[in-house]
Amino acid sequence: MTPAGSEPLGVFDAVLFDFDGTLANSYESMMTAYRIFAEEYGVGLDKVRSFTGMPSESLARALLPAEQAVAGGERIDELESSNTDGVVALPGALAALEAIPATRWAIATSCTHRLITARLRAAGLPTPSVLVPCDSVANGKPAPDSFLLAAKLLGFEPSRCLVLEDAPAGVAGARAAGCAVGGVLTGHTAEELGADWHVETLADLRFDVADDGVSVFRVGG
Template sequence: MSLPEPLGTFDAVIFDFDGTLADSHESMMNAYRVFAAEYGVDYKLAEQYTGMPTEAVAKILLPPELARAGGLRIDELESTNTGGVVALPGAVAALAAIPPDRQAIATSCTDRLIAARMRAADLPMPAVVVTRDMVAEGKPAPDSFLLAAERLGVDPARCVVLEDAPAGVRGAKAAGCATIGVRTRYDDEALASDWCVDTLADLRFVATDGGIVVTPA
């Protein structure tokens, strides 16, 4: 897919974290292996749900009476084992190019987990970070993106969201945001975003008086 020049001018940019700003796959898989062994869950089954909020995964895999404890255990394992979490290409440059009051992260991570992974990836924490703890419904609901736009003080329709998962893209679209899919795990058809790139390094973000201009790199 060839990208138009430019993609658009936006009041703010909202980033997903895992698979968009950083690669946390190795850390996540290690955590799920331990969780699966401890709770007697098939690891291959658990693996299918990685990237979802940990409480939601536990509700799918465990009896109701164990779900809350299981979700907390996954979060603990992921937060204390961040080996292999690294920034993805273009992440540092993208965050540096966008003014702090015009960028946010909207993630399915908990507060504890995003803090641990941002430190591990050596990425600066934006002033606005919306985690799963802060919203009634996680992705694919639009809540995370609506709250990020509200805290930035901008209209969601004037935001562009960078996402690597179909659920995140659906949530961003439901919030009224423009979407750029990152092909970390899914292809263009699965992402169904307005535009698609391989990594953030394929994009350039330029701050102007009129907004953030997003163009192909």
């Protein structure tokens, strides 16, 4: 039964969450790291920001000579992992994770394992049983690898999974994996994301669990 005042968005075997901008606000921490990186490597900050949502090494490869890319990516990760000031859970994040059984949700992120561990702790969010950081796959977002691995580890077909993302690279990766994708408008417009549907934050969603999966509803508004 559809809850009063809500819109059904589908029934899924599992929900795959992005982290930054979807579950937590890490913008200030990220920008602090990007500013230092831009100054150290002589790259324009606006160019660095345009690659938000991609793994650190992929960002570095896009901006630096090939021989500097690995070290540049490691430097970004070091800067972000060592400063988690201001990293906080976004509205609705904890409620969403608590509403879904551990066997039916995962986090697939462009963070490295070191960085996602630090940010989960800072945000006060639980570590999932299935956590796929970018250093667990051959290719980070916008490639589909992280979502394909998350679905596989949970034991579900990607086509039966919903991805929740806030970045164009993540939406592209989710589509390439064959997943349904919902956009979270914390950093980009609906037009920029191009997801199947969009919400402002996870507080605009309700998750009901039954034997056949997770029913997702858009509430309010």
